[in-house]
Amino acid sequence: MSWVDVVELDQLAVDRGVAAMIGDGHAVAVFRLSDDEVVAVDHVDPFTGVGVLARGIVGSVGDRAxxxxxxxxxxxxxRTGDCLDDPDVSVRTWDVTIVDGMVRVADHRRHESAA
Structure with missing residues (x-):
């Protein structure tokens, strides 16, 4: 497995996303949550086909970010990529690690979309 440097952790605002291209040509949206967990999902909205999820509104529904x-x-x-509004749709999630303050995203998918 290889990793792609995306952004310095201290440049990633809490509850905001950034978009990045990773090794296999996919656009990912990377988010730093309020508990400092960093997660990554596909940047492309599966309902519209437009790369906008990094500019989405971050919040919670129950205990789900x-x-x-x-x-x-x-x-x-x-964390799972599941769509709360349509159980037949999801986005892929990607492994994330932080090394020496750099947020890195794996160049492989962690979770395949069901759609």
Whole structure:
């Protein structure tokens, strides 16, 4: 497995996302949550095909950290990729690690989308 440097952790604002291209040509959205966990999901909104999820609204539903698409507001669980508004749709999640303050995303998918 190889890793792609995405952003310095101290440059990643809490509850905000950044978009990055990783080794296999996929755009990912990387988020730093309020508990300092860093997660990554596909950047492309599966409902519209547009790369916007890094600009989505981060929040929670119960104990689930979610991002709402800025276009039509469908919510995606940031840890599993599941869509809370349509159980037949999900986004892929990606392994993330932090090394010497650098957020790195694996160049392979952790969780395949069901769609």
């Amino acid at each position: 979610v991002v709402a698409s800025p276009l039509h507001k469908q919510r995606f669980d940031l």
